[in-house]
Amino acid sequence: MAITKRRKKQPEYFFDYTLLFVVLFLLGFGLIMIYSTSSYEASLEFNDPAYYFRKQALSSVIGLGAMVLFAIIPYHFWERFAIPAYLISMVLIALVMTPLGRESHGARRWLYIGMSVQPAEIAKLSMILVLASLVCRMGKSIKTTKGFMTVLFVPIPVCLMVYTITDNLSSAIIIFGIAFLMLFVSSPEYKKFLLLFALVGAVASLAVYSIVQLSESGKLGFRGERILAWLDPEAYASGKGFQTLQALYAIGSGGVFGKGLGQSMQKLGFLPEAQNDMIFSIICEELGLFGAIAVILLFVLLIWRFMIVANNAPDLFGALLVVGVLGHFAIQVILNIAVVTNTLPNTGISLPFISYGGTSVLFLMVEIGLVLSVARGIRFKDAQE
């Protein structure tokens, strides 16, 4: 048996090379796609086609360093920072309102402390940490309704802050989604989740219905209009539906194998800021269905590795950390692709590792570092016995 042989050489040490490989591949692929999608706009705007590429490459290198650091440090070291991290993330979100806050693309979501940082990204990481720690402390009481409710309500204040202060609904949804998935895994309940799921579905349907009804009266905010644009993007082709429609054009025009890397036409000013949330549509256009499904498979592979690591984690805390990371990745990838394909209403969610965004890639790499750290704790069963 191969495993037995390897075990003899490295009896105690496990490193998830598959995971690392997938991550590095996605990171490299992301950089290529950022260069491809942004060079046109960057050369118009900054006279430097590699403007976005260089910034992202720098963030990626910093992220790699952070990943190595977090992979080396045993993850239990972070358990004691759970509560402070939770509080600090709330403070940082509040700081956006101070002069430290920075505005970009019409939304005040960034903090400038030597570099631009999005506090919502920090909040996601701290939410994983605090919930993993909380569930561990709760022990068996997680099975009670009180325990269930406690876990469910811990993310609420952060989510509300993210939504109200930074006006960032998508990050709030992601934070809550992470908590929800962690609760789903740690709680033995099924019925409650089905009920909750049905409830959310019913509320969402009702909301969409009432918005459609309201649209006749014309009293709608920009989110309301987004819903309408989602239902019929062509009718809002010059307004809210523009980006979605252009993304669909990009996807549809790609065909099976795409137009070839760098050959997108939609990135030439039609799909604004193609390197951000809508980058997946350009992947579809340039690399076709083949490329798009390959990217999806890479994410499936990544999530599968997370599952393996979590299921083999030495303890609950490590496992829950990985589950949180898994939830984070899964939610973002699914929501991003769903938005790009107009399966869900348009909301700004980036595609992990591929979309442009310094803070995002840095904290994603930290999460990967945590997972690698947990993986390192895995002991082979034979060795332990």
Place this chain on the structure above:
Amino acid sequence: MKEKKKQIKKYKFTTSMQKKLVILFGLVLLAFIGLSARLILINRDSGEQYKKQVLEQQEYDSRTLPYKRGDIVDAKGTPIAMSEKVYNLVLDNKLILEKETYLEPTLSALFQCFDLDETEVRNYITQNPSAQYYVALKKLKYDQIAPFLELQNDKETNPDIKGVWFEEEYQRLYPYNSLACDIIGFTGKDNVGSYGLEEYYNDTLNGTNGREYGYLNDDSSLERTTKAAVDGSTIATSIDVNIQSIVEKHILKFNEEHRDEARDGAGSSNTGVIIMNPNNGEILAMASYPVFDLNDTKNLTGLLETEELETITEDAKYELLNSLWKNFCITSTFEPGSTAKPFTIAAALESGSITGNETYYCDGYLEIGGHKIHCHNRLGDGLLTVKQGIEKSCNVVLMNVGLTVGIDTFMKYASIFNFGLKTNIDLAGEARTDSLIFDPTKMVPTDLAVSSFGQGYNVTMIQQIAAFASLINGGAYYEPHIVNKVLSPDGSTVKNIQPRILKQTISDTTSELIKDFCNGVVTEGTGVTARPAGYTMGGKTGTAEKVPRGTGNYVVSFMGYVPAEDPQVLIYVVIDEPNVAAQDNARYATIMTRDIMTEVLPYLNIYQTEELTQAEIEEQNLKAEEASASISQNSVSGNEANETPENQTGANNEGETATESEEETVEGNTEETDEPEIEIDPETGYAIDPVTGILLDPLTGVPIDPTVSNLE
């Protein structure tokens, strides 16, 4: 340590949790499968449509790169029409409003550099946020946009100036405003030339627009290409700006002097002058009256009073403009009158009908076909040779010669001299005269008789002068032309247009005889006053009564050439309905000829060959005195002189004053030095009854009947 380890072991990731995680993974996988299916469906259902959509919204927008229309230059290379690059200020509201930070810096830079209505522009931008092409200002010079370009290009300090660009185009510019307006013509929108050279050489002057465009290559990727504009060719003309301005100055002077004299309005209903080189058909100057400003072609203020301008209808206005724009020298037809007489004689000599040594007796009229056709001298000129007939412009002599020639030969020569045909001068709008001459098959002897002295058929000025050139240059009929070279935009010659001899009209011998006759006109005949001091000259006067006859409207003209023996310059002056009490006086044309030639000949390096008479020397001295007096006057009231809104230079001003004084002295000479009581008609030499103003026969003293038309 021990406790902690216990704790960790206590809370393991239980099997149920593992199971749930697998379920979660399964759900995630399902979601991915669903999304992949969605991707495939989008491609399958709408792939083709979206592919088209993507290609459709690509901008193959082709930007037109304007060409530069060629210049028109005069004989010395001075541009008389040119194209200047101008810039339209275009605002792209969508881009300006893309970010809030763009609006204010852009607007403040705009208002700083351009004279724009602040509220208007601001309102336009905010009210039309999606407009991308708003022309805020037109036809700016580069100097005017340079400060803004500097601000815009300084990205360091002004990074937020957006959505402003300049559209290039060319504007036609005529540096001499109204000078040679009839010849040049003008250019409207889209480089379409109207009238004159601008219309005739429209295709030569125009180039080809360039284009910057995008297209899809074989791989359906967008490529951009620029095809540069090809500028138009420049045309070099034989027109000389200096000669042209001398001519126009004298035309203007005449028309101003006689303004409102016998009737309201300018000094003539039209005045045309052509100066031509008889040895190659090149036109040196061509002008008529009134003129218009080529840079402001629709301005009628020179013609009408302000009140009239306000009340005039659009149709009437356009009618007026059209008459203003057309070139009198090539489009207006008239009966040439006596300037046609040399042609009759030439036809007779050339066909052998006469030898030139015949004599004819004139007793004031000739009866043909039951009509008495009078000589302008109703008392009769007596016995005249052919030469005297020309000199005195005797109709009877000419009618006799004409009858000898006969209808067929006469009309054959009319067509040899190109009457009834276009001269094909390179100007737009030359009139057709084929229906305005007699049809030989329907002609009766009376028609022949009146034709022999230039009545009954119509010509254009250019026909008359082109044909006359052949009479005096040995018989070569040159196609009159203005352009002698086509130059490429970089100045190299593309095409030389050589003088074209269309035909030999008469023999050299006949030409010499005609010259001899015409020289007599100036030395002792009706054209004495046309001769510039110090030069020999030949020519022929003309006074033609206009139709309807008997209304006292005449076309007076003079065709003259210098020097008499070897003509280098040919001039034709036509004054249509001079605004004077008695119009039938060719003296208006001869005086204008002399004034023009006095200035033009030295400029053309044709030197005086004759001694000046005492009177002429006095006249010149007087002229010089007047000139210096006017200079000192000018220097005293220097400000006034400077304020006069004239385009002429100071030197021209002096010249003008000088010629005016000359004019006065001439009148003094003719009117007063002879007989104080009985005036002598300067053209015919007959005495004028001081009481009635009727010409008296020098022999009998019998007055000539003024009610019968007086055809010369």
